[in-house]
Structure formats: C-alpha cells, structure tokens
Amino acid sequence: MQEEFDNLEEFTREDTENALPLGWLILFIGLIVFGIYYVYAYTPAFTGWSQEKALQESMQTQPK
Amino acid sequence: MNNEFHYDYKTVQGFVLSAIFWGVIGLVMGLLISAQLWDANLNFGEYFSYGRLRTLHVNVLAYGLGIGAEFGIFYYIVMRLTKRPLVLPKLARFHLWLFNVGMVLATLSLFAGMNQSLEYAEFEWPIDIAIVILWVLFAINVLGNVFTRKEKNMYVSLWYVIATIITVAILYIVNNLAIPASLTKSYHLFAGVNSANVEWWYGHNAVGFLFTTPILAMFYYFLPKSTGLPIYSHRLSIISFWSLIFAYLWTGAHHLVYTPLPDWIQTLGIAFTLFLIAPSWGSVVNGYFTVDRDWSKMRTNYLTKFFIVGITFYGLQTIQGPSQGIRVISSLIHYTDWVPGHVHMGTMGWVTMVICASVYYMIPAMYKTEIYSQKLANIHFWIVLIGQLMFSITMWITGIQQGAMWKMTNADGSLQYTFMETLVRNYPYWQMRTVAGVIFVVGMLFFVYNVLMTIKKGNDLAKQAA
Numbered sequence: 001m002q003e004e005f006d007n008l009e010e011f012t013r014e015d016t017e018n019a020l021p022l023g024w025l026i027l028f029i030g031l032i033v034f035g036i037y038y039v040y041a042y043t044p045a046f047t048g049w050s051q052e053k054a055l056q057e058s059m060q061t062q063p064k
Numbered sequence: 065m066n067n068e069f070h071y072d073y074k075t076v077q078g079f080v081l082s083a084i085f086w087g088v089i090g091l092v093m094g095l096l097i098s099a100q101l102w103d104a105n106l107n108f109g110e111y112f113s114y115g116r117l118r119t120l121h122v123n124v125l126a127y128g129l130g131i132g133a134e135f136g137i138f139y140y141i142v143m144r145l146t147k148r149p150l151v152l153p154k155l156a157r158f159h160l161w162l163f164n165v166g167m168v169l170a171t172l173s174l175f176a177g178m179n180q181s182l183e184y185a186e187f188e189w190p191i192d193i194a195i196v197i198l199w200v201l202f203a204i205n206v207l208g209n210v211f212t213r214k215e216k217n218m219y220v221s222l223w224y225v226i227a228t229i230i231t232v233a234i235l236y237i238v239n240n241l242a243i244p245a246s247l248t249k250s251y252h253l254f255a256g257v258n259s260a261n262v263e264w265w266y267g268h269n270a271v272g273f274l275f276t277t278p279i280l281a282m283f284y285y286f287l288p289k290s291t292g293l294p295i296y297s298h299r300l301s302i303i304s305f306w307s308l309i310f311a312y313l314w315t316g317a318h319h320l321v322y323t324p325l326p327d328w329i330q331t332l333g334i335a336f337t338l339f340l341i342a343p344s345w346g347s348v349v350n351g352y353f354t355v356d357r358d359w360s361k362m363r364t365n366y367l368t369k370f371f372i373v374g375i376t377f378y379g380l381q382t383i384q385g386p387s388q389g390i391r392v393i394s395s396l397i398h399y400t401d402w403v404p405g406h407v408h409m410g411t412m413g414w415v416t417m418v419i420c421a422s423v424y425y426m427i428p429a430m431y432k433t434e435i436y437s438q439k440l441a442n443i444h445f446w447i448v449l450i451g452q453l454m455f456s457i458t459m460w461i462t463g464i465q466q467g468a469m470w471k472m473t474n475a476d477g478s479l480q481y482t483f484m485e486t487l488v489r490n491y492p493y494w495q496m497r498t499v500a501g502v503i504f505v506v507g508m509l510f511f512v513y514n515v516l517m518t519i520k521k522g523n524d525l526a527k528q529a530a
Contacts, residue, residue, distance in 0.1 A: 008288040009145065009219040011298055015357075018297040024349050028307070028342040035335040042331040051327050 071143050073430040075156040077519075079136025080423055082164050084512055086128025089171075091505045093121040098498040102491050111175050119186050120174045125411070126184065126274060128167050133419045134278045135163065135202060138225050140426055141285050142206050145222050146213035150205050159201045166194050178248045182263050184270045185239050189250045192240040199236070203229045220301040224281035227309050231273045239266030257324050265316035272312045275415050279378075280347055282422045283371060287351060290367040290425055296353035304346030311336045311343065318389030321398065330391075337389040344382035351375040366438045370421035370445060377413030377452075381406070396471070401490060402463025405456045412452035412504060420444070420511050427515055431522025436514050444510035451504030455497055462493035 044050045100106045100114045107113040139156060143149060150156050170191050178188045187195065206229060210222060239262055242250035254262045284301060288294050295301055317325060317333025351372065355361055361368040384406055387393055397403065428435050435441060469489065472480040 006289075006292075008292070008294045009221075009285070010294075011217045011219075013294050016294050016296065016298050018300070018353070020297070020300055020303065021349055021353070024300070024342070024346060027345065031339045031342045035339050038335045038338070039331055042334075043328045045328065049327075051322065051330075 071149050072153045072156075073140070075150075075153065075160050076136045076140045076426070077430060078157075078160045079132055079139070079163070080427065080515075082160070082167075083129050083132030083136065083419075084515065086124055086132055086167060087508070088512065090121055090125035090129055091508060093117050093124065095498065095501050095505060097121055098494065098501050102494045102498070110177070116175060116177060119179060120171065122184070123174060123186060124167075124171060126270075127170070130274055130278075130415065130419075132163065132167075133423070134228075134274070135159070137282055137419070137422050137426065138202075138206060138228075138278070140430075141221055141281060142209050142225060145215065145219050145285070146209045147215045148209060148213060151208035151212060152205055155201055156205050159198065159205070162194070162198055162201070166191070166198060169194070173248070176248075180240075180242065180250065180252070182239065182252065182266075184267050185236075185263070187240075188248055189240070189242055189244050190247060192236070192242075196233075196237060199229070199233055203233065219284070220295070220298070220305055221281040221285040223302070223305050224277045224284070227305070228273050228277045228281070231269065231277075231309075231313070235266045235269050235273065239263060260320055260323065261317065261325055261329070264319040265313070268316040268319055269313055271410075272315075275410060276312075276378075277308075279374075279415050279418045282418050283347070283351065283375060286367070286418075286422045286425050287354060287371045290371065290421070291355060291358075291361045291365055293354050293357050293361070296350050296356070300346055300350050304343045304350065307346070308340065308343035311339050315340065315389070318394070321389065321391055321394040334389045334391070337386045341382055341386050345379060348375050348379040348382075366435075366441055366445075367421045367424055370417050370424075373445075373449065374414050374417035374421070377409055377417070381410045381414060384409070396467040397463050398467075400463035400466040400470075401459045401493070402467070405459025405463060408459070409452065409456040412448065412455065416508070417448070420448075423511075423515060427518050428522070431519055431526075433518065433522040433525055436517035436521055440510050440514045444507050444514065447507030447510065448504050451500050451502075451507055454500035455504065458493050458496045458500060462490050465489060 040046050042049050096106065096112075097114055097117045100117070110116070139150060170187055173188060173191055174186060179186045180188060206225060210218070210226065241253040243253060244250045252259050252263075284295060314336035315333050317329045318337045321330055321334070323330075352375075355368060355372055362372065388397060388402075388406065424435060424441060466486050466489070469481045469486040470479075470483075474480050
C-alpha cells in the first residue's frame with residue numbers, strides 16, 4: 001500500500017519562514033521582565049513582604 | 065513523494081475505539097454526579113455515591129478518554145512524522161490490551177473506594193506500577209521510532225510528544241512514591257507541606273502534560289493537514305515549545321496560594337505561571353496566522369473551525385489560569401465552583417474539541433473513505449460549543465457569588481453568611497450545569513455515531529473491494 005506524503009511539515013518551505021510577530025515578542029520579553037520584578041517584590045528575603053504581614057495590614061485598614 | 069511502508073493502523077484504531085468507550089462511561093458519570101449535587105436522592109449506596117463517582121469521572125475521562133486517545137493519535141502522528149512503521153508493532157498491540165485491562169482494574173479499584181487521596185493520583189500503588197509499565201512500553205515504541213526516523217527534521221509535534229512522554233514519567237513516579245501498608249492502602253512518602261507541594265507540582269503538570277502538550281502536538285499536526293496550509297512559522301512554534309517546557313514545571317505552587325507553603329515558593333510559582341501566557345499565546349497566534357492566509361477554510365473545510373475554536377479556548381484558558389494564580393484573585397475564587405468552570409472550559413472547549421477533530425481526520429484516512437456525514441459533524445460542533453459555554457459561564461457566576469459570600473462580614477467582623485446559606489445559593493446554577501452537561505453529551509453522541517458509521521462505511525468498502 002502506498003502512502004501519500006504532502007510534506008506540509010517541511011522546514012524548508014519558504015511560506016513558513018516568518019519572523020516572530022512583534023506584538024508577541026513584546027509580550028514574551030515583558031512577562032520575563034515583570035516576572036523578575038514580581039519575584040523581587042514578593043519574596044520576604046528581598047523586600048520584607050510576607051503573606052502574614054499583608055494580612056495584618058489588611059485587617060487594620062478594614063473599615064469597622 | 066511516496067512511502068513504501070505499510071503502516072499498521074490496527075493499534076491506532078483500537079485506541080480510538082477504546083477512548084470512545086471510556087469517554088461515554090466518563091461522560092455519563094459526569095452527568096450523574098452533577099445531578100447528585102442538587103438531589104441527594106440520586107446517590108445509590110456507597111458505590112454510586114458522589115464521593116466515589118467524582119473521582120471516577122475525573123480518572124475515567126482523563127486516563128480513559130484523554131490518554132487513550134493520545135496513545136492512538138500519537139502512534140499515528142509518530143509513524144507519519146518519522147516516516148516509518150512502529151519499531152515494535154506487536155508491543156504496541158500488547159500496550160493496547162494492557163491499557164484496557166488496566167482501565168477496568170483501575171475503575172473497579174476506585175469503585176471499591178481504594179484511594180491515595182491525592183488529586184489526579186488516586187490510584188493505589190499496584191495500579192501505579194501497572195501504569196508505569198504501560199508508559200514504558202509506549203515510550204519504547206515512540207522513542208524507538210524517533211531514534212530510527214527516516215526524516216531528519218523533527219516537526220514541532222514530535223517535540224511535544226517527546227516532552228509528554230518524559231515529563232509524565234517523571235511526575236507520575238515522583239508523586240506516587242508511597243509506602244505500602246497493604247495491597248490496597250499506602251501512605252505518601254512526603255508529609256505535610258512537602259506532600260502538598262509535590263502533589264501540586266504533579267497535579268498542575270499532569271494537566272500541562274496530559275491536556276496541553278499532547279493536544280498541541282495534535283493541533284500543530286492536524287491543522288495543516290486538514291486545511292492544506294503549512295504552519296505560519298516553524299521558528300515561533302519551536303520557541304513557544306521550549307519556553308513552555310521550561311516554565312511549566314515551576315508553576316505548581318500557584319495551587320497553594322495562602323497556605324503554609326513558604327511565601328517565596330508561592331511567589332516563584334506565580335511569576336512562572338504569569339510567564340506561561342507568552343508561550344501559550346505563541347501557539348495561539350501561530351494557529352491564527354496559519355489560517356489567516358485563507359479564512360474561507362472556516363467554511364469550506366469542516367475541521368478548521370474545530371481547531372480554531374479549540375485554540376481560542378486554549379488561549380482564553382491560558383489567560384484565565386494564570387490570572388487565578390494571582391494572590392488577590394485566588395483569594396476570591398479558590399475552593400469555589402469557579403474552578404470546575406475553568407477546568408471544563410479546557411477539557412470540553414479545547415481538549416475534546418481538538419481530539420474529536422483529530423479523530424475525524426484520522427478515521428477516514430485509516431479506513432480509506434470519506435467521513436460519514438459532515439453535517440452531523442457540524443451539528444456536533446455547535447452542540448458541544450453551546451454546552452461547554454453554558455457549563456463554564458454558569459460555574460464562573462456561581463463561583464464568584466460563593467467566594468463573595470464567604471468573604472462578607474458584619475460590622476462586628478463576624479461572617480455574614482453561614483456555609484449552608486452559600487451552598488443553597490448554588491443550587492440553581494448546579495441544575496443549570498446539569499442541563500449544560502446533557503447538551504454537551506448529546507453533542508458527543510453525534511460524534512460517536514458519526515465515527516462508528518464512518519468505520520462501518522470503510523469496512524463495507526474494503527469488503528466490496530476484496
């Protein structure tokens with residue numbers, strides 16, 4: 001039995017040689033930068049932030 | 065170009081039929097448990113009570129329908145992309161039988177209430193050992209084909225297949241390490257917070273590597289095959305793959321926000337979770353731009369809409385999921401019915417949508433015929449879409465209501481609502497969810513009928529030719 005191949009998945013096809021979309025690239029790099037900031041800001045060893053402290057603060061500011 | 069090999073499709077066909085069989089069982093159980101939530105009289109003795117059947121529903125659909133279909137479809141894709149028959153076809157056939165025997169035993173063990181009490185890892189240790197053996201058989205065949213492939217380049221689908229095989233093996237073995245107390249009872253090797261952390265490292269990535277990477281493998285393969293349009297960008301597909309694989313395994317801790325898990329682990333988990341939006345949307349964008357060359361395919365090729373709507377729900381899912389990881393959102397919706405709403409958008413809108421479309425493509429190709437009825441396939445598409453949307457949206461609404469009611473306090477700081485009051489408010493939504501489930505299952509029955517009739521048509525043609 002013969003099996004037909006259409007070779008749609010070929011890597012050398014010119015119509016698949018498209019650059020990364022700019023908007024997507026901005027998202028990609030932006031999320032890496034944000035992730036680094038986020039880890040810095042919400043890690044107790046770096047900034048002193050902690051879940052426990054945040055809870056205490058939120059209870060003090062809550063209207064009675 | 066022609067290929068001189070005769071492919072053994074019998075194993076693939078067997079897995080597709082097995083997946084359909086387990087799928088129907090799992091769906092019916094889903095309907096029953098959804099009704100049990102609003103009418104306790106529908107619990108029939110211990111074996112058909114909510115506690116046992118919920119576990120069964122999840123496991124039968126995830127392992128029976130999901131993995132069953134993945135085994136079959138992966139064998140098909142791998143043979144095509146490596147341009148050679150399976151290295152050990154008899155082993156694959158044995159794999160098919162062991163899968164079904166294992167599923168029967170696993171189902172019975174959950175019915176009997178044998179349960180490790182770890183989500184997605186409920187099976188007790190003897191079943192775990194069988195699953196590992198099963199997975200190794202699968203890995204030998206697939207990796208054997210990859211190493212002896214006749215095509216030098218590895219298309220992105222193959223990478224997703226390899227990632228699935230390796231990662232699931234690691235996750236499954238580590239999280240199921242347990243100390244047996246008897247044949248039917250064991251204790252997790254890890255204790256306390258460690259147990260929770262390992263469990264959710266596993267639990268989150270089980271979703272990732274059973275419901276994301278395998279489905280992307282199918283999407284990248286069958287979208288071009290169905291439409292005749294090559295993927296928009298190989299480069300984008302490969303960058304998306306490696307960044308997804310790199311980030312995924314760090315994210316499990318987002319399931320444990322506001323728990324005794326150390327703050328820094330939670331924060332790290334959330335950061336990686338948010339990053340996952342980028343690689344996920346890399347695949348979404350790639351899919352859209354692929355079809356962007358010719359949008360008329362949405363009308364002229366009945367499968368295109370399955371893939372495009374499927375990848376759209378993947379895109380929505382991968383924005384909703386990371387959002388839920390953020391602390392402030394987690395504190396509102398965690399432990400509410402929002403979560404099953406989220407899960408079912410993924411499983412009903414993305415996973416089954418793409419699996420069904422892949423099966424629609426494969427079955428006529430393997431049986432050398434055309435699909436029995438495109439019209440029925442279109443009806444299937446619209447019904448499951450309506451059922452899924454109704455299901456997800458209903459659960460989001462009731463989840464937000466639940467979370468908000470739990471948090472409301474009186475002037476003196478006491479809780480405004482009892483737990484019972486919040487529960488009663490769920491009832492109308494739970495009833496609506498059952499209706500949505502019925503709609504979805506009716507749609508799936510159209511699919512099952514269409515596939516079976518296509519197989520019959522193919523067999524009849526083969527008989528006539530003989």
